[in-house]
Amino acid sequence: MSDPAPDPAESRVLLRTATARDATLALRVLEQAGIPALACPDVACIDVEMRAGAGTLLLAEEVLGEPAMLDVMEQLRRQEPWSDLPVLVLARPGADSGAIREAMERIANVTVIERPLRISALVSTVRSALRARQRQYEMRRLLAGLREDDQRKTEFLATLAHELRNPLAPLGTALALLRHADLPPDAAQRHFEMMDRQVEHMVRLIDDLMEVSRITRGRIALRPEPLSLRTVLEEAVELSRPKMEGHEFSLEIAPGDWMLTGDGVRLTQVFANLLNNAAKYTPRGGRIQVRVERVPAESGPGSVRVRVRDDGVGIPATMLPRVFDMFVQVSSTSRAGQGGLGIGLTLVRSLVEMHGGRVQAFSAGDGLGTEMVVELPLAEAAALASTARGDGLPAAPDAPLRGPILIVDDNQDAANTLAMYLDVLGADTEVAYDGVQALALAGRRRPAAAILDIGMPGMDGCELARRLRADPANDGLLLIALSGWGQPDDRERVAAAGFDAHLLKPADIGRLTALLQKP
Incomplete structure (x- = not known):
């Protein structure tokens, strides 16, 4: 997205001089330097024009005492956080006046220039003030962009759960149909294939959103x-x-x-x-x-x-x-x-x-x-080649699975369902729902393989893996991490804990069964 065209009014010099002749000379000098400027007949005009935009103010010391300056100072005080409009004061030679001291106390960004001054000095000072103002505009654009991005991300997170339900609609319908209808194997298989595709879509979508x-x-x-x-x-x-x-x-x-x-x-x-x-x-x-x-x-x-x-x-x-x-x-x-x-x-x-x-x-x-x-x-x-994808479902393993297999997950439905699937394939499984229970089961059964959830409360999967590895009786134990966390630092932490493999949830069943086959 490109930035909007700059407003010319925001780059102009608003000036109020002591005399009309001074205003004419100042306008001529600034025009020759290519600097847009507007001469105001009084300070009230400065107050009005500031609301339309200004790059800097150029004020004579003599006008600081005008009653309308109070409105100008109030407007300067109430600037947006990004804004600090430069104010250049053309001061009479000699000691500081009370008006200048008051202006410097009440206006943050004041530069006092003593008269008479060289034309080059005036132009240089005005250009420096305008460059500082341009940096403020850049900050304004940056803050506006950050606010817009933050708003978009807020809306994104607020509707994330709704959008993730899209693949769940056909899954829920198919599950209800399979639960209540006595379908022949061929008809049921079509629903299983569809459910497998929807789960695959959801997994890929979640991976992207994370x-x-x-x-x-x-x-x-x-x-x-x-x-x-x-x-x-x-x-x-x-x-x-x-x-x-x-x-x-x-x-x-x-x-x-x-x-x-x-x-x-x-x-x-x-x-x-x-x-x-x-x-x-x-x-x-x-x-x-x-x-x-x-x-x-x-x-x-x-x-x-x-x-x-x-x-x-x-x-x-x-x-x-x-x-x-x-x-x-x-x-x-x-x-x-x-x-x-x-x-x-x-x-x-x-x-x-x-x-x-x-x-x-x-x-x-x-x-x-x-x-x-x-x-x-x-x-x-x-x-061009055959595009047959098969039924998309994992095939039965071509070799028996090692056992016993210990499955540890604080999500009981996930642990029990995985155990049921492996049991269908002929595995001998044990299920635990926390690290303490898993250590007790491992001491009694001496599993040949363990599938551990990483994000468990209390003793997490990495700590459980370290304790299992520390027991000489578990020599040769195959450790498989199963987690929803798959960033590079997560993988490094899993590897450091002694795991042999790291699978992301939901697990690729084909790969999992291949890992569990007897060597």
Whole structure:
């Protein structure tokens, strides 16, 4: 976002001299030096013009006693914290006067210049005062930017919990269906696959939100593979379907695979975000359209353009250049109360550009709908390959698991569920909910492996790991850390505690079972 154009009034010199002749001479000198100035006929004029903006005041000593100076001094006293308007006083030669002493006591930023003075000295002093004033304006812009950023982040945190519930909607529906309907295995499997995808989306989203700075620096790691745009769009529609209920939706895509090379989860996130926005800002009963078209090229496969169009509230023209900036939310009556993190479109732009594409926003204005256009390069023929993802669920281990396995987590549901899963795979598990209970169990059972939560109250996972390692009877014990903390210093602390592996919650079950297999 560029800074607004400076107000010329804020860089001018407001002057009140002892005589009209002095004013004419001062204006001529400043004009020749390229310094804008305004001569005021009285101090009351200074008081009025200051409210419109000033770079510095240039006052003769003789005018300091005018009654209106009290209003000027009061205005100077009530300046904003960033402001300290320079005041230059042209003093008569000789001893300090009472008026000057009073001005210096009541006005903070006063410079006294004794007359007569050289023209070069006057110009130099005025320029120095104006440069100091410019630094104050820079501080004002910085403070305004910090306030705006703080407001955006406050709104971001206030709505974070709401936005994270998006993937929970299809998960909750699927769980209710599986609980109350006697589905055949094939039908249930489809719901399990969908739930697995939603959990994966949620995990990836949380990872990004915990490190917003990674997003702005483009440090998100992609997992590129050959994939079908059709599949990406279908999964995005599935993810966004709860929000689009009550809207008229259509997807126009010509036959064919429309192959890309990219991160399927990330691209699904891009289009789900655009669909969510379209649904959020389109009144119930409105239309949301997705249209796919090829953009030919002189050589190579060209690119594909995906248009996500709605007939909703639209975007004001003044906001279109900023809609992809971090934490920006469009302010308009029609959008009031819609919420939103102000991070979604920033993610969209970052992820699309990381895939070698671009995204643009179009709208004719308030109430006239919005169109988001994403353009992505199509894959070269050599990159086309099978895009079957399988069912997305972890396969059964190809070797038996070592045991006993000690699972320690103060979240009892998490510990019990993980134990149940490992038991299904044939493992022998023990569960503890705190460090003291875990040490007692380890003394009795002598586990071959232990999965420890790091963030437990009291004795945390790192301290528990150190105590387990200190016992010679646990020689050869496999220690796996399971934590929601994954910053570099967290990983260093985990490694220093003696862990063999560090998994982030929710654990990658496939990797966990691979670690637990007998060597």
